[in-house]
Amino acid sequence: MSELLAVEQLSVRRSDGHELIHDLSFTLAPGERLGLIGESGSGKSLTALAVLGLLPPGLTAHGSVLLSGTQVVGAPRQRSDRRLDRLRGRAAAVVFQEPLTALDPLMRVGRQVAGPIRRRGLRGAALRSAVLAALEEVALPERVARAYPHEISGGQRQRAAIAMALACEPALLIADEPTTALDVTVQAEVLALLDRLISARDMALMFIGHDLAVVAGVADRLIVLKEGFAVESGRTQDIVREPGHPYTRSLVDSARELEAELDRMAP
Numbered sequence: 001m002s003e004l005l006a007v008e009q010l011s012v013r014r015s016d017g018h019e020l021i022h023d024l025s026f027t028l029a030p031g032e033r034l035g036l037i038g039e040s041g042s043g044k045s046l047t048a049l050a051v052l053g054l055l056p057p058g059l060t061a062h063g064s065v066l067l068s069g070t071q072v073v074g075a076p077r078q079r080s081d082r083r084l085d086r087l088r089g090r091a092a093a094v095v096f097q098e099p100l101t102a103l104d105p106l107m108r109v110g111r112q113v114a115g116p117i118r119r120r121g122l123r124g125a126a127l128r129s130a131v132l133a134a135l136e137e138v139a140l141p142e143r144v145a146r147a148y149p150h151e152i153s154g155g156q157r158q159r160a161a162i163a164m165a166l167a168c169e170p171a172l173l174i175a176d177e178p179t180t181a182l183d184v185t186v187q188a189e190v191l192a193l194l195d196r197l198i199s200a201r202d203m204a205l206m207f208i209g210h211d212l213a214v215v216a217g218v219a220d221r222l223i224v225l226k227e228g229f230a231v232e233s234g235r236t237q238d239i240v241r242e243p244g245h246p247y248t249r250s251l252v253d254s255a256r257e258l259e260a261e262l263d264r265m266a267p
């Protein structure tokens, strides 16, 4: 089995039985880049959380999710939290839209980045230099290690959150709207950084977004989600060139209109 992630007939339900994700199936091979695209509420984040075994209380996942050989959903008995904790970090790490989800506001950035690196067994001077190297990799200056999250910019906070996610050396990075909360220029820088780091480490990527231009720019393959259903999936270039579903067509048309508008505005 060469897949890093195999999702089969995944559904997510509320405790009253109402289904939020319906029968979703896909696989992800090592090094592959998959984009999940859809409007707000289409089920992108719940899919990511289900894959990580992190659904909020009151929601349950059904079907099967196999991540790096571990059954996250559909195990004969519930996996222990510790086991899933170890799997997260090592097999898959996540970067959220809001970097403060990952960062503790009361702890200096360096100590936070040190957390996952310490789990690799590093201590003392080796740990300190690994933290600085991790910050340097995401183009953050050394002084950021001593800063608290509120003392740095939103873009720098997201870079710190990326450094923490990558410090676990995961085989899969899940990026859930990682640039949506950032200014447009900072967005482009963070996307370029992610692209570079993922290529250098040959990691797989699950990139979640609502903006087709952004998602298509990073993903080789797309799944288009609407109201919890995968309405279309395939190679990015095929979908963008020839969208099959009316909803995908509307996404492609509005991305094109925006592009044309920007062209007209260009000096």
Ligand SMILES: Nc1ncnc2c1ncn2[C@@H]1O[C@H](COP(=O)(O)OP(=O)(O)OP(=O)(O)O)[C@@H](O)[C@H]1O
Binding pocket: 014, 020, 038, 039, 040, 041, 042, 043, 044, 045, 046, 047, 056, 058, 059, 210
């Ligand atoms: N904890 C929860 N309890 C009940 N329903 C939920 C819960 N979390 C999400 N939902 C519902 O599940 C559906 C999918 O939500 P999800 O957060 O996955 O959407 P999304 O595509 O990620 O949207 P966004 O782009 O706004 O983040 C929505 O209808 C949402 O209201």
